[in-house]
Amino acid sequence: MPWTLVYILDFIAILTFAVSYYRNCYRRGYRIDMWHFILLSACIIPNMLMLPFARNELNGVVLGQDYAAVMAVLPTVFLITFVGYYSMLVGGGLWRLRTGIGIRRAVIPLLDIPPRCSRMLMSSRTLLVFQSAVCLCLQVSVLLVYFAHNGFGFDLRRYASENPSLRPVLLLASNYSVVIASHCLARYVDKKEKVLLGCTLLLSLGLVFFGARSSILNIYLTVFLCFLIRLRSKVNLFKLFGVAVVMVMVILYLGGVRSGQYSLTEFFKSLVFLLLFGNTFSDLRDFSWVYAKWDHVFWAGKTYLAAFMAFVPRFASSFRDTWGLGVMTATTVGFDPEVHPGLRPGIFGEGFFNFGMLGVIAVGLLLGIAGRRVDIDVKRTLSSRQPSMMRAYASTALSTVVGSFALTAGFSGLYILVGIYFFSWICLQIGSLVGVREIVIKRGRGFISTPSS
Numbered sequence: 007m008p009w010t011l012v013y014i015l016d017f018i019a020i021l022t023f024a025v026s027y028y029r030n031c032y033r034r035g036y037r038i039d040m041w042h043f044i045l046l047s048a049c050i051i052p053n054m055l056m057l058p059f060a061r062n063e064l065n066g067v068v069l070g071q072d073y074a075a076v077m078a079v080l081p082t083v084f085l086i087t088f089v090g091y092y093s094m095l096v097g098g099g100l101w102r103l104r105t106g107i108g109i110r111r112a113v114i115p116l117l118d119i120p121p122r123c124s125r126m127l128m129s130s131r132t133l134l135v136f137q138s139a140v141c142l143c144l145q146v147s148v149l150l151v152y153f154a155h156n157g158f159g160f161d162l163r164r165y166a167s168e169n170p171s172l173r174p175v176l177l178l179a180s181n182y183s184v185v186i187a188s189h190c191l192a193r194y195v196d197k198k199e200k201v202l203l204g205c206t207l208l209l210s211l212g213l214v215f216f217g218a219r220s221s222i223l224n225i226y227l228t229v230f231l232c233f234l235i236r237l238r239s240k241v242n243l244f245k246l247f248g249v250a251v252v253m254v255m256v257i258l259y260l261g262g263v264r265s266g267q268y269s270l271t272e273f274f275k276s277l278v279f280l281l282l283f284g285n286t287f288s289d290l291r292d293f294s295w296v297y298a299k300w301d302h303v304f305w306a307g308k309t310y311l312a313a314f315m316a317f318v319p320r321f322a323s324s325f326r327d328t329w330g331l332g333v334m335t336a337t338t339v340g341f342d343p344e345v346h347p348g349l350r351p352g353i354f355g356e357g358f359f360n361f362g363m364l365g366v367i368a369v370g371l372l373l374g375i376a377g378r379r380v381d382i383d384v385k386r387t388l389s390s391r392q393p394s395m396m397r398a399y400a401s402t403a404l405s406t407v408v409g410s411f412a413l414t415a416g417f418s419g420l421y422i423l424v425g426i427y428f429f430s431w432i433c434l435q436i437g438s439l440v441g442v443r444e445i446v447i448k449r450g451r452g453f454i455s456t457p458s459s
Contacts (some may be wrong), residue, residue: 007081012057015088019054022095035244037241038234038403041098041381048353048373049091050291057084058112058289059282068291069284072339075298076291083294089363090354090370090384097374117379120407123427126434128184128193131202133433137186137426140203144179145212148172152215162216180221181422183209187225195229196330223253232398236388240370254281289352292335296351296359299339305360313414317421331415353413369412376408 028041059065061080066073121122128134152173166176187209190202206225213222234241255277281287312329327333332348339349351358353373357365383401387394410420 009081011086012081016084018052018323019088020050021056023050024097026132035238036235036385037237037243037246038231038240039234039381040231040405041377041386042228044373044381044405045091045094045229049087049094052287053084053087053091056282056287056290060288060294063282064279064283065291066314067279068288069295072295072298073265076294079298081292082292083290083297086363086366087290087354088353090366093367094374094377095369099374099377100371101375101378115375117404121383121397121400123430124189124403125397125426127430128396128400130187130434130437131193131197131199132437133430134186134190134193135201135205136433137182137430138190138209139181140157141183141186141209142212145183145209146215148179149212149215150177164240176216177418178422180213180216180418182426183213184221184224185423185426188229188399191225191229192232192395195233195395228397228402230398232388232395232402233382235384235398236393236395243383254286269270272404275355278363280314285350289350290357292349293351293355296335296349296355300359304362305329305334307360309356309360310414313315315420333412334359348415350415353409356413356415372408376404380405 023042023045026045031039031042061077063073064078069076112175148162153166156165162176168170187206190209191201191206194202194206210222210225231425234246285292307331309331312326313331315323315326318326327343330343330348333343335349335351336343336346341348354366354369357369359365361368380402384398387398387401406423407420410417
């Protein structure tokens, strides 16, 4: 495909997003909403805006001798992503237009399950404090083992990759902490219970030693977005852009800290390279890298099956150890999966390598339907007479669940989330039986609610 045509398609995609944002977000009194944030973070920034930089010769520092092969397939990979992006737009449009007589009504109860479970978890302050204590115990236990064998440091992830038996515990502690800390923060915004803010900050501090940049960001990002949506037109876009820049810089710096580089001077010297050619926004380049080395034999759903088996540790399952998404992307380009966690082929990469363009379209439609549903629910909740951060945040749980199916690299986190919900339900039932807390079932609303402590 000629590069001129590629850049024309890139311009069309960006223009489509800009027009949609102006008409459906800005003109309606919002400065940001969930739908356009999802499109921006999943498609526009890592693919459309990064296209010129993905083609830049500085990528040769990362790609090495594979640079020429990756550049040759980059237009094809961009076209795949372009189709996925418009599939998302179609999925969102179908949900918004309420098409599919009977199907929509049948699907709604299923889509309501994650938000209902999230509201249940936030229904009790005592429950959140208790689970925060459990998370802290897990964090401390893992860090003590790490410090005892490796000394003080921030690269627990590498240590875990060299000690496979520790990976499940590390994964549990990290995902558990993110879920509980974010729910504590959402309830704090509504209830102003300082103990929950303390729990959020303590769990965040522990995750710094884990080197989990995205995990720390996930604690605050969704609640922050809901807060901005509630402010509507009061949000200053220039200040918001400044906050976004600071957040990206913190994320990049934590990546340096994880590898043992603490100097701020060296960090700022390499900031541009890290931002444009590092692995923060490398989806398009990495997708192209895997595609260039791929043998063009579709994986036929094997990475999805390996994800469904995520409850089995990789060291105990030869199938997972062969067909996990991280393993497949790493081995395809010639990396050792015992050392390298794998490349990030974007939200459409796994669907393509398994099922071709049909997989890309299916993933796009799924993400579009879920994203539009979340956007509508969050706006409706935050624009009501009694806006609730807890209910708005709970609505976003659907995106977490659907995203795990679209890109299975973190599918084990979905099992952990289900386990947290089930454990929370058990705790509430025990609390009811021993008289610790009265549980009121609000009929007709379909979720469990308890009075505050």
